Amino acid sequence: MTELKILCEHRPSSMKLEIQGVYDWPIWSKEVSKFDWSYDQTEICYFLRGKVIVTPEGGEPQEFGRGDLVTFPAGMKCTWEILKDVEKHYAFE
DSSP states (O other): OOOOOOOOEEEOOOHHHHHHTTGGEEEEEEEEEEEEEEOOOOEEEEEEEEEEEEEEESSSOOEEETTEEEOOOOTTTTEEEEEEEEEEEEEEE
C-alpha cells in the first residue's frame, strides 16, 4: 500500500493563492481540540491563523499554521490536535 503524504507549502506567493482562488474558498474554523478525521476526497487548505499538529495513521506528526498551503490526500486517516484556534480556507478536489 502506498503511504499517503501530506503536502505543505510554507508561505506560498500571493500570486499562487490568487491563481488558485484561495480567497474565494469557504472558511472553516475550530477551537482548541483533538479529534480523529478521515479524508474521502483530497482537500487543499490555506491556514489564516492557528496552529495544528496532524498525525496520519501510522505516520509522523506534522505541524501547520498561519501561511501554510496544505494538501491532505483522499483516503488518509489522521488525528488533528488544534493547539491554537484555527481558521482556514478550504476546497475539495
